[in-house]
Amino acid sequence: MPSTQNDLAFSQSMYDALVAIQEEMGEDNFEFVISENMFVVEDAATAIRDYATQGYDLVIAHGSQYGSSLQEIAPDFPETAFAWGTTVNTFADEGINNVYAYEARSEEGGYVNGVMAAMLTESNVIGVVGPIETGDAKLYVDGFKAGVAATKDDVEVLVNYIGSFSDQSLAATAAETMIADGADVLTGTAQMVPGAVNKAKEANAKWFGTQADQTSLAPEIVVASQVYDWTVVLKPIIEGVQAGTLGGEAFALTLENGGLVIAYNPDYELPDDVKAAADAAIEGIKDGSITVDVGEVTQ
Structure with a gap:
């Protein structure tokens, strides 16, 4: 994430959602780690690749500035699911099928x-x-x-x-x-x-x-x-990964949902x-x- 988990803005909103999902699913069923202050895109790309190499099931690049890096990295790890936002671009048109997208209709x-x-x-x-x-x-x-x-x-x-x-x-x-x-x-x-x-x-x-x-x-x-409340988009993404669908869908936060x-x-x-x-x-x-x-x- 681009800043800190307590920034009272973009990064904290994602961190709070991950904590809420962990509380709902239980720590034994849902483990997550974060990389904060990824202001430098190259540093974020290194973190994304490292998480995929370590075998995490889902790697989230929380920032639209990370899209180019994710487009390059995701094909190297076809068994890993990735997600990024805020966007609706899953890179499916580029033949990439293991990326989810999410955005807020802010x-x-x-x-x-x-x-x-x-x-x-x-x-x-x-x-x-x-x-x-x-x-x-x-x-x-x-x-x-x-x-x-x-x-x-x-x-x-x-x-x-x-x-x-x-x-x-x-x-x-x-x-x-x-x-x-x-x-x-x-x-x-x-x-x-x-x-x-x-x-x-x-x-x-x-x-x-x-x-x-x-x-x-x-x-x-x-x-x-x-x-x-990013849990609204994270839940279907996590459920999809658990069911074997590694990407190809886009989700959005709205007032209605x-x-x-x-x-x-x-x-x-x-x-x-x-x-x-x-x-x-x-x-x-x-x-x-x-x-x-x-x-x-x-x-």
Whole structure:
């Protein structure tokens, strides 16, 4: 995984899911090990190959930046199952049949957060700190903007993709600039968000989280977080491996299947009308009456 197991973001969401599955299956039936802080893709590739060489049944490359490495390594270990995300590409078109893919339809929770943000901003300026314009990060940002636009048409949404998943200093600078430009509500995604949250806290600007519950970063300003529950995709992948299917399928987290959950901060006094609008958006996405159209997904 690209960062630490307690990053309150992308890596922790996967670690928490693995722990939950181990608790459900029992330690004797499910063993897992992790490699943290794999910011350098070449280091991650070495770890992927090492795990496959050691005979692990399933090797997960948790990061879209690892795709090229996995495409090269997986054919060398035809008896090993691999999985990676966030993506829907199993490399089946390249003749590789032992790779699963998974992703989060994060635009759904992004839309819900955007609805709330539009209702809570007083300055009508909202800031979005993105990492790299790809994967679930781009989906979240696009969904968030759609939620804002659907709720209030005179809000300016400032977006800055800082070019890094991990650089908290760059995230802090981006957030600081947005606040100086009038943003009183911010959001962001990836492991670098603590830098942005700190600046939001200093300015008493509201914050919306994603990937994991970020309330603990700043309980006084975090309104809500979209939380990933990767057990929803890990369970069918593990079941497939146990049944002898080593890849070829893609899975997604959604609000409807419970893989995405909006966690409201219980200590933040959210106005009743904002909570009602958010809940209505959640139900609308679940029942199909609201479509957040930012891309296709294969399940």
